[in-house]
Amino acid sequence: FPNPSKGVFNISTSNSNTLKEVLVYDVLGKQVAHIKNLNSDNTLKVDLTSLNKGVYLVRLVLNDGSQSTKKVIIS
Secondary structure: OOOOEOOEEEEEOOOOOOEEEEEEEEOOOOEEEEEEOOOOOOEEEEEOOOOOOEEEEEEEEEOOOOEEEEEEEEO
């Protein structure tokens, strides 16, 4: 949240399963960012202001190995 954003947004997970890393891909499938969660917090602030406006796919990798992909719009 928020989505769409200006390039800065937060990702929150449950307390029992924290976020390990975030992989960001453009619509062509090219990886444009890789962010590791070094704090083991359940909320991670992501800054993608260096990227162009558009639609990106954000893959969330959790500590238990599960993954999910979300769409983020940078306006």
